Amino acid sequence: MALTKKKARWLMARKGFLDMLPLNLAVLPWGILCGSLAVQRDFSALEAILMPLIVFAGSAQLVAIELIANNASLATILFTTFIISSRHFLYGLALRDKLKVLPTKWRYSLGFLLTDELFALSSNNKSFVGQLRLVYAVVAGGSFYVFWLLWNVAGVIAGSYLPDLTHLGLDFAIAVTFIALVIPTIINLPILVTVIVAALLSVVFKLMQFELDLVAAALIAMYSGYLTDRFLHKKNDVNNTDNHKISPSVKDST
Amino acid sequence: MTLLTILLMAVITFTTRYLFIHPRLPVRLGAKMAKLLSFSAPAVLTAIWVPIIFIQQGQLSISLHNPYLIAATLAIVAAAKGKSIYLTMFVGLITFVLSQYILSL
Known part of the structure; x- marks a missing residue:
């Protein structure tokens, strides 16, 4: 019954997926909001899907969509994106000593996946230490990326049939998730x-x-x-x- | 034009996430700095969720007519007692939908 390397990796991947699952589900309304808003503000399907695919941000995406739709200047859009995203500097700093020593492949992947949600799951002293915990982090962060993309695509597809969702209080789902993450710590x-x-x-x-x-x-x-x-x-x-x-x-x- | 904007936005969000984990960046963190940064998760996450609860349409809203406040209060109690992330989310979302409905009557 010895735990083989392969089995151990599978177990850690599973744990990463399950730990992130509530957060993946909680961003459903927010993702649909981002996707549908892009379509309603006359983005093409390609542009609307590139947002979660390469920008991969929540509030930065939403604010930028409104700014682009209102013909804001490029400088304004980029500056606003920078301000909203600047909190990630703190995450990088906090994890610097653990992540800077990793091989390039892991470092770039985890850097790309370093969202509020992944950071919230990384508070353990030993997170990112050793291959198994890296598997955990990449699966947790990667599943968040996939689900975020999925919800956005759903929003893009349903976009033209949906009403304007911006004032329905969908941001409460974000707030309650962070309450669930912060209060027990x-x-x-x-x-x-x-x-x-x-x-x-x-x-x-x-x-x-x-x-x-x-x-x-x-x-x-x-x-x-x-x-x-x-x-x-x-x-x-x-x-x-x-x-x-x-x-x-x-x-x-x- | 929009495509270019999105591309540049992607460069910015990736840079803010990646910059400080780049090994060649000449930054060294002492023990004090590491201790300070250990408070970054509760600090940043709280600074994200609290304004969502208390600020509605740019105005401070501390009243029983604010469904965010009612639902957040119960979610905090659930999080403190139950420690289960699903329970907290469930309590919060149900309370939010119900209080939104009741307040709209």
């Missing part, structure tokens, strides 16, 4: 502080119509979590030296 005070600061600032910055609202709120929230963590560690160190009464000199220095 709040396991200590620093993460709780991070979440509360991100929540408050993201709303304030958005109401101020600050262009870098998301990234600015996230950066300040991350720093707040980091400071909380340092503060707790310092307090712990002080308590430890007090309790153990190691030596007067150590105690005096605190």
Whole structure:
């Protein structure tokens, strides 16, 4: 009954698929919205399908479709895409030490597949370490790509029969998915502080119509979590030296 | 023209994802930076979902007439208690559809 290499890979691929499945299903309304909106805004089928195929983004696709339909300048469209997509710099940085050492093939694939959803499934210390976890990540991220494409194509096909879906509240499906991903990860005070600061600032910055609202709120929230963590560690160190009464000199220095 | 725009957009989204995992980029992360970045998932994901709940048509909406708020509250309770992603999504979506329907009566 030894676990062969092939079997182990199959099991990890399966786990990657199953872990991503709820997220793949949750983006159905959003994908159909993107696909149908493109058709309703007079994109050709090719253009509408190239969006999920090569741009592979959620809100950036949606915003760009409206901008292109309104004849915005190329510079505006590209700048907006850059701003919306800039949060991914943080994901790349966070995973840099793990991914930069990978062979080119894996690095380019995982770089392309590095969405919010894949990043959310990558918080484990050991993610991307070893071939089996790479199989897991590529299947999870790859299945998300395939499903995203599928939902978009469905939207493109149904597009001309569907009403305008932009005000139906389909974005709630995105919100509830991220609630399901974030809330269970709040396991200590620093993460709780991070979440509360991100929540408050993201709303304030958005109401101020600050262009870098998301990234600015996230950066300040991350720093707040980091400071909380340092503060707790310092307090712990002080308590430890007090309790153990190691030596007067150590105690005096605190 | 649209094709060119889409192509350039693809270059941008790929670059923002790939840039910092490129080995030849001269960036070194210390222990402090790594600790800071460990908070990026809760920070970014929260900054995405919270405005969806609280801001409707550019306005802050904190009231029982906001179906997003009602459904998100129950989804958060489900996520905190149940820890199952399917349960949370189910509770959230059902509540959202129901409260949207009731509020439209």
